[in-house]
Amino acid sequence: MNTEPLLNPVVLFFASIFTSNILLSNFLGMCSFISISKDKTSANGLGLAVTVVMAICAAVSWLVLRYIVVPLQIEYLSFIIFIIVIAAVVQMLEMIIDRVSPALYMSLGIFLPLITVNCAILGAILFMQIRSYGFLQAVAFGAGSGLGWWLAIMLLASIRKRMENNPVPAGLKGAGITMVTIGFMAMAFIGFSGMIAVQ
Amino acid sequence: MSPLLIGPLATGAISGLLALVIALTDRVVNNYGEVTMDINGGKKSLKVKGGSPMLGTLGSEGIFVPSACGGRGSCGACKVRVLSDVGPVLPTETPYLTPQEISQNVRLSCQIKLKKDIQIEIPDELFYVKKYTAKVESIRDLTYDIKEVRVLLKNPSSMEYIPGQYAQLVTPPYEDIPESVQRAYSMSSRPGEPDHVELLVRLVPGGIATSWVFKYLKVGMDMELVGPFGEFRVHDTPAAMICVAGGSGMAPFWSMFRDMKEKNTFPEKEIWYFFGARSSRDMFFLDELRALEKEMPRFHFVPALSESKPEENWTGDTGLITDVLDRYLKGKIDPSRPKEGYLCGSPGMINACIDVMIRNAIPESGIYYDKFA
Numbered sequence: 001m002n003t004e005p006l007l008n009p010v011v012l013f014f015a016s017i018f019t020s021n022i023l024l025s026n027f028l029g030m031c032s033f034i035s036i037s038k039d040k041t042s043a044n045g046l047g048l049a050v051t052v053v054m055a056i057c058a059a060v061s062w063l064v065l066r067y068i069v070v071p072l073q074i075e076y077l078s079f080i081i082f083i084i085v086i087a088a089v090v091q092m093l094e095m096i097i098d099r100v101s102p103a104l105y106m107s108l109g110i111f112l113p114l115i116t117v118n119c120a121i122l123g124a125i126l127f128m129q130i131r132s133y134g135f136l137q138a139v140a141f142g143a144g145s146g147l148g149w150w151l152a153i154m155l156l157a158s159i160r161k162r163m164e165n166n167p168v169p170a171g172l173k174g175a176g177i178t179m180v181t182i183g184f185m186a187m188a189f190i191g192f193s194g195m196i197a198v199q
Numbered sequence: 200m201s202p203l204l205i206g207p208l209a210t211g212a213i214s215g216l217l218a219l220v221i222a223l224t225d226r227v228v229n230n231y232g233e234v235t236m237d238i239n240g241g242k243k244s245l246k247v248k249g250g251s252p253m254l255g256t257l258g259s260e261g262i263f264v265p266s267a268c269g270g271r272g273s274c275g276a277c278k279v280r281v282l283s284d285v286g287p288v289l290p291t292e293t294p295y296l297t298p299q300e301i302s303q304n305v306r307l308s309c310q311i312k313l314k315k316d317i318q319i320e321i322p323d324e325l326f327y328v329k330k331y332t333a334k335v336e337s338i339r340d341l342t343y344d345i346k347e348v349r350v351l352l353k354n355p356s357s358m359e360y361i362p363g364q365y366a367q368l369v370t371p372p373y374e375d376i377p378e379s380v381q382r383a384y385s386m387s388s389r390p391g392e393p394d395h396v397e398l399l400v401r402l403v404p405g406g407i408a409t410s411w412v413f414k415y416l417k418v419g420m421d422m423e424l425v426g427p428f429g430e431f432r433v434h435d436t437p438a439a440m441i442c443v444a445g446g447s448g449m450a451p452f453w454s455m456f457r458d459m460k461e462k463n464t465f466p467e468k469e470i471w472y473f474f475g476a477r478s479s480r481d482m483f484f485l486d487e488l489r490a491l492e493k494e495m496p497r498f499h500f501v502p503a504l505s506e507s508k509p510e511e512n513w514t515g516d517t518g519l520i521t522d523v524l525d526r527y528l529k530g531k532i533d534p535s536r537p538k539e540g541y542l543c544g545s546p547g548m549i550n551a552c553i554d555v556m557i558r559n560a561i562p563e564s565g566i567y568y569d570k571f572a
Contacts, residue, residue, distance in 0.1 A: 064213060074206045081213055088217035092224045099228045102312075103287050 009140035011196060012133075016144030019192035022120050023152040024185055029120030033153055034178055043157040045104050047150030049093065049112060051143065054121050056089050057082075058142025061125045062135055082125050083116075090116045120149055155185060237318040238262070243326065247313065253279065254309040263328040263425050264321065265367065266381065270309035279308040282318040324428070329355055331366075331424045333396065338418055341483040344402040345447050347387070348412060349395060350422065357393035358427060360386065362454040365569065366396065366426030370411040381425060382408035385543065385569065387450035389457045396424060401447035431543070431569045433459070438537040438565065439469040443524060443552045448544035449474065449484060451569075456488075460495050470498045471532060475520025475548070477506045479513060501527065521551045528559040540566035 007015075022028050029050070036046045061082050069078050094112050098105045105112070115121065124145045128138045159181055168177045231249025236256075238245070247256050254270045254277050257263070266277040275295030281304050288296065292307045308319075333350035341347050352358060358366075367381040388397035403409045416422065433440065433455055442452050452472060459465060476482050488500045503516040503523040516523045532538070540556045542549045549568050556566055 068209055068213065072205050072209050073202070074209050077206050077210055081210060084210070084214050084217060088221055091221050095221075095224055095228045099314075102289065106289050106291070 007137060007196075009134075009136040012137050013140040013144040015196040016141050017148040017151060018189075019195045021148040021152055021189050022124060022145040023149050024182075024189040025193060026120075026123060027186070028123040029118050029149055032114060032118055033149075033156065033182075034175065037153050037156040037160055037178070040154070040157045040161060042108065043153045044150075045108050046115075047146075047153050049097070049108060049115060050118060050120065051146030051150050053086070053089055053093060053115055053118075054124055054146035054149070055139060055143040056093075057086050057121055057125060058128055058138045059135070060089065061085050062128065062133070062138040065129060066135075078129065079122075079126075082122060086121055086125075087116045120145070152185070156182065159185075231314050234313045235316045236313070237316070239320055239323065240318075242323070249313045249315070251313060252309050253311045253313055253317075253319075254307075256313055257308065261329065262321070262325055263330060264308050264325060265383075265428055266309065272307060272310055275307060277308045278305050279311075280305050280320040281311065282320060283316065285311055285314075285317060322430075324430075327359065328426060328428060329358075330369075331355060331358060331396075331426070333422055333424055335416060335418050335420050335422060336395070338416065341399065342481055345483065346400050346402075346412065347397055348400055348416065349388070349397045350424070352394050352396060352424075353421070358396060359393060360390055360427035361432045362386075362390060362458040363431040363433065363451040364427040364429040365431075365451075366398070366424045367428065368398065368400075368408055368412070369423035369425060370408050373411055373415060376407055376411075380407050382406075383428070383569075384447075385429075385431070385450035385454070386427070387453040389454060389461060391458060391461050397450075399447040399450040399453075429569055431541075431567055433465055433468070433541075434539060434565075434567070435465060436537075436539065436565075437467060438539040439471065439532065440541055441471050441473075441524075441528070441532070441538050441556065441561065442541040443473045443475070443520060443544070443548075444542070445475045445520060445544040445548050446481070448542075448548075451543050452541070453484060456491060456495075456498060460491060460498075466497075468497065469536070470495075471501065471527065472499065473501045473503065473520055473524050473527070475503050475505065475523070475544075478504055478508065479511045520548065521555050524552060525555050525559065528555070528561075534560075538565070540568075542566065542568035 016022065023030075023033060032046060037043050064081060064085060065078065069075055069081060090113065094105075097108070097112065124142055128141055133141055156178070160178065163177065163181070172180065229250050233246050234249035236245040236247060245260050247260060252270060254264055254266060264277045264279060266274065270277070272291045278295075278300070285306065288301055288306065289310055292310050293301075295307060296305060331352050332354045333352050335348065336351050337349045339347040339349070363385070365383045365385045367383050369379055369381050370376075372378050384398040384400060386396055387399050388395055400409055400412045402413050431451055444452055456470065456472070459468075459470075472488070474488075482502060482504070485502060488502075492498050492500045501516060501523065503518060503520055504511075504513050505517070505519050507513040507517050528534075538561050540552070540561050542552050553563070553566055557563055
């Protein structure tokens, strides 16, 4: 944990959006990615929620990791602790969204509490732990990964919108063609890989 | 300290801390403070605690907006017109609102959370609606499937209502019905006896409230009523009343006629009452209504059976009630007189009677009914 920052947080921020997009290079957070990308408005709302949760969770988890988990040598409990942190942050965000925008709250519906079990968020926090990021790096990585996830779901939602009237073979309709699309998107993003080493 | 203890303790401490933060956020975010509700342009102004759905808050302030489902958003009865801004119509409300209602910002009060000062419009009658505790005094079989339930109001001990209005009977959870439900029943009692309420309950196979009344409601038991509701009442016009009922649809008329006789209200109004049934075992209050006919010369009672058998020795009219009504409107009732329609019964009967009345030149705006489907 006392290692010097390896990477400029700003670089890390952009790297996590584009070159190592958590969704398209690590394939994390797939369930809501596929199910909410049917409609752009909900995709946008969920993307925003994931971004906020990821940034806050990265910061809180880093503090918990640095000042509680490591000194007490209870790293073996870090998974559980991270999940508790995520659950708490989502719970608070849920209350705040309900207060600020009931319409967004209703349109996110069940997916808002389900962010708790969105593996992209736990994944980002674990990457942060494994790669021994500093605080600023952790926040930059969390926010960047969230924005990357948001970007990916918006891209997929737009593509699905355009494909709505296209002649898709019957057997591939729905989930099938979506998976193929995601594959192509991932291949496009793989083109960036190796430009910046994030670890 | 043993490392075995540190782990769980630290995890517990972190959870506790986060729970505290959540509780604090809840206090701050969900604290809407005191909210002022302005009802019907200043007629009533309530200062209430914000943060809860409007339906329940109004109920705890003694204003009972009709609701059959108890605020789960599944009946669509608790409509209230909101004049101030409370955000867009929620997806949970849209199935119950017509485009016209949406344009007037009519909302389901169970779905609107009170977050800031709000102005709403409700029918004035709702100010007088209360929740009553009542004791069952008698349960009388009127026919094989209709019971008259007479209750003594305990708290509050009397109800002020207009003949024709209805009350909602509250049933407790029973058997596999998990929650309390409310069903509307027209009151058949006279307002002149304000400490008693009578309801006519017809057994509907599978009906939640009717099955409860038939199986579980016993004399001496306490039950709850919410009321009075409804716009169905005698209108003060010179037109003759053409009333049509079937089955437990007798209830509002039994209340109206007795009240009109007792208080001699609307003395100029001529009354024609058509009551349709299948066979004589579905008939009730025959003698009482015939007696009323003798005491009140302006009242004419026309019972009709649609499936009468020769052995029943039925001397009254026969045929479907719509045919009987049509015959009378064409001949026996002075065609030149203005008339009004009053209907109570099944939706099918009501629709058929509306058709007959319109064909016989009764204006649609002068046909009144409550449809309890």
